[in-house]
Amino acid sequence: MDEIQLDERKGxxxxxxxxxxxxxxxxxGSRTISKFSDLHVSSATIRNEMVxxxxxxxxxxxxxxxxxxxxxxxxxxxVDHLIMEREQESREHELLIQKVDRMEVLMQQLxxxxxxxxxxxxxxxxxxxxxxxxxxxxxxxxxxxxxxVVVVEGNLIRNFMLPESEDLTPEELLGLNIMINxxxxxxxxxxxxxxxxxxxxxxxxxYRDVMEDVLSVIGEAIRSEEGEQPVFTxxxxxxxxxxxxxxGEKASGILTALEEQEQLVTALSTAVNTExxxxxxxxxxxxxxxxxxxxxxxxxxxxxxxEGMIGTIGVIGPKRMDYEKVVATLMGLIEQLNKMYH
Amino acid sequence: MDEIQLDERKGxxxxxxxxxxxxxxxxxGSRTISKFSDLHVSSATIRNEMVxxxxxxxxxxxxxxxxxxxxxxxxxxxVDHLIMEREQESREHELLIQKVDRMEVLMQQLxxxxxxxxxxxxxxxxxxxxxxxxxxxxxxxxxxxxxxVVVVEGNLIRNFMLPESEDLTPEELLGLNIMINxxxxxxxxxxxxxxxxxxxxxxxxxYRDVMEDVLSVIGEAIRSEEGEQPVFTxxxxxxxxxxxxxxGEKASGILTALEEQEQLVTALSTAVNTExxxxxxxxxxxxxxxxxxxxxxxxxxxxxxxEGMIGTIGVIGPKRMDYEKVVATLMGLIEQLNKMYH
DNA sequence: TGTTAGCACTCATTCAAATAGAGTGCTAAC
DNA sequence: GTTAGCACTCTATTTGAATGAGTGCTAACA
Numbered sequence: 001m002d003e004i005q006l007d008e009r010k011g012x013x014x015x016x017x018x019x020x021x022x023x024x025x026x027x028x029g030s031r032t033i034s035k036f037s038d039l040h041v042s043s044a045t046i047r048n049e050m051v052x053x054x055x056x057x058x059x060x061x062x063x064x065x066x067x068x069x070x071x072x073x074x075x076x077x078x079v080d081h082l083i084m085e086r087e088q089e090s091r092e093h094e095l096l097i098q099k100v101d102r103m104e105v106l107m108q109q110l111x112x113x114x115x116x117x118x119x120x121x122x123x124x125x126x127x128x129x130x131x132x133x134x135x136x137x138x139x140x141x142x143x144x145x146x147x148x149v150v151v152v153e154g155n156l157i158r159n160f161m162l163p164e165s166e167d168l169t170p171e172e173l174l175g176l177n178i179m180i181n182x183x184x185x186x187x188x189x190x191x192x193x194x195x196x197x198x199x200x201x202x203x204x205x206x207y208r209d210v211m212e213d214v215l216s217v218i219g220e221a222i223r224s225e226e227g228e229q230p231v232f233t234x235x236x237x238x239x240x241x242x243x244x245x246x247x248g249e250k251a252s253g254i255l256t257a258l259e260e261q262e263q264l265v266t267a268l269s270t271a272v273n274t275e276x277x278x279x280x281x282x283x284x285x286x287x288x289x290x291x292x293x294x295x296x297x298x299x300x301x302x303x304x305x306x307e308g309m310i311g312t313i314g315v316i317g318p319k320r321m322d323y324e325k326v327v328a329t330l331m332g333l334i335e336q337l338n339k340m341y342h
Numbered sequence: 343m344d345e346i347q348l349d350e351r352k353g354x355x356x357x358x359x360x361x362x363x364x365x366x367x368x369x370x371g372s373r374t375i376s377k378f379s380d381l382h383v384s385s386a387t388i389r390n391e392m393v394x395x396x397x398x399x400x401x402x403x404x405x406x407x408x409x410x411x412x413x414x415x416x417x418x419x420x421v422d423h424l425i426m427e428r429e430q431e432s433r434e435h436e437l438l439i440q441k442v443d444r445m446e447v448l449m450q451q452l453x454x455x456x457x458x459x460x461x462x463x464x465x466x467x468x469x470x471x472x473x474x475x476x477x478x479x480x481x482x483x484x485x486x487x488x489x490x491v492v493v494v495e496g497n498l499i500r501n502f503m504l505p506e507s508e509d510l511t512p513e514e515l516l517g518l519n520i521m522i523n524x525x526x527x528x529x530x531x532x533x534x535x536x537x538x539x540x541x542x543x544x545x546x547x548x549y550r551d552v553m554e555d556v557l558s559v560i561g562e563a564i565r566s567e568e569g570e571q572p573v574f575t576x577x578x579x580x581x582x583x584x585x586x587x588x589x590g591e592k593a594s595g596i597l598t599a600l601e602e603q604e605q606l607v608t609a610l611s612t613a614v615n616t617e618x619x620x621x622x623x624x625x626x627x628x629x630x631x632x633x634x635x636x637x638x639x640x641x642x643x644x645x646x647x648x649e650g651m652i653g654t655i656g657v658i659g660p661k662r663m664d665y666e667k668v669v670a671t672l673m674g675l676i677e678q679l680n681k682m683y684h
Numbered sequence: 685t686g687t688t689a690g691c692a693c694t695c696a697t698t699c700a701a702a703t704a705g706a707g708t709g710c711t712a713a714c
Numbered sequence: 715g716t717t718a719g720c721a722c723t724c725t726a727t728t729t730g731a732a733t734g735a736g737t738g739c740t741a742a743c744a
Contacts, residue, residue: 027707028704029707029708030708031707031709043707044709044716044717044718044719045717047708047709048709050708061707062725063707063723064707064708064709064722065706065723066706066708067706067707067708067727134483134484135483135484139477139479139519141493142477147477149479170516170520174512178512181431234601236597237594237597237601240590240594248582248588248590250377252579252594253581255578255582255733256579257596259576259577259578272701297701336517369736371736371737373736383687386690387685387687387688389738390687393738403736403737404696405692405695405696405738406695406698406737407693407695407734407735408695491743523725685726685744686743687742687743688741688742689740689741689743690741692737692738692739692740692741693737693738694735694736694737694738695734695735695737696734697732697735698733698741699730699731699733700731701730702727702728702729702733703725703728703729703731704725704727704728705724705725706721706724706725706726708724708725709721710722711718711720711721712717712719712742713717714715714716714717
């Protein structure tokens, strides 16, 4: 791809056009730029420059006698070259993250926080893990029912009830627990193969039946965790704040995509590839994978909760989103998470 | 309130008007009714009757020279008197409910099922419980970290890690577990008072510190469960299928309301009061509590998972929703749940 | 007394034409 | 290289006329 380089004045004009367009959402005319930018030149000069910018594919006109709006490429140049980093500012008011026990609650909270702060739509994908088994606990919750608690990496907990099982004494349970944990802890699903399983069954002796039930339950727990990758969203209705997205057709498409978890996962997880220096990726318009989001931009960042729990958090908004603010907010959030969980 | 009673022909006309309007969403003229209903009278006669129905407040005209549309009162009469029960039919194709371990998964699944079947928006409120403590399990997940698993009624599970705790032997843990469970099991939060707490602390002896941590964690678990009453929705974007709801303003309002959990809880929980014989409630237009849903209707039913876990499930759609189908679907769903969980 | 045909009237919707206004491209002068 | 000026283009808004669905009312009819 050709590297586009603009001289200083063209850069200023492009930035002025985009900055104005971000605020108004209306095509920007040469007169406006001439009056409100700090390079004191007439509208005619601006027009000449604009023609050049249009030829370079950075600006476009919705119709002949209208002002200019940025193309996807224009936004791209803006994001890559013209945005001032303003990290300092955003750090002043820290986002209030509460420490919680359940991952889902934390994720939902983060999404809400992000949506409220940016006034766009936030989404967050749960960590995609190798999912190692961390701990298994058998216990007799009530007579006739054996409870199996399976703790997977990242404190994702699953629990199952085995009904109609024979009652075991606390001592018997303790023995089984130790047996299971000493063999299985730290193994991922692929490592729990037939060999390990048979060994456990043999060790179990007279508890062989129970052990079989328990093993199948563990398998189910890990497998289902591997399969689903939860995505949480918040502030979906913020898109109605932006007229260019809020007409029936588009809004419907976007909201439907937000409801379809699988699509989101795709959109977010491809985000890992094209990355900027600060770990933040920006996808503008047609750079998005999801068809119905081609009028949107997506800004993503990867978070790290430790224990290999790496996931993606992102903001979806109109192409004319306040990229500076969103990037700054995301960076602040990530940094804060790092402080809390390391 | 006056009891409205219609003679047979007026009833037929009202039903014909509403049935037609349900399908088209357009005002219904006298000619249409005259042609397509089975009471063979001229449009003029229909018009005369319509004037009466309008005077009674059951129909209205959007403007002078348009056909009639039902008022909220008209829908009310329709729902109360004119709907044929068609329970049989819907039972043929049973909804496919999978049995799952986690309540949230089940609820989400039910909502999705309901939304897909009705093509409206489904919502379901989690059971509002006394929340009794069912089981507590202490264990040493890894060195230096004590894991507390708290099982609340309905298999709602919370887990907490107590970091930096002293290591305990399996025997010590067993002792503590038995101590805690024999004292606390089956108590609700209001029953775990200072007396019980002190008794436990004293029993704990040298483990007093650990016990204190554990108790505070248990308290937190139950309290947070009591506070939050999760609501799941599905098919929110279905409202875009109905033009009268899908223009920007309204759609935004409705979707926002759907995102705000508290509002939904209000809407659903007031549903318990005004109940029809079959356990299903219908709220039409302004009968809804939520301002932004005054153009919608809400049909709710109460479900019962056993163990006192009673909650509400509902369908939101345009006022011209297919009440018969929705009511039948809901009844089928409830019945099926009863079969599965009793 | 209830039903029907006929007709004048109302009002939303649609379409085309006229108008206003924003903004450009181009040229010529500075 | 910059600027003023002007013709030109195209959208958005307004206006008015035509269309048509549907009503209300009256008078005739069974």
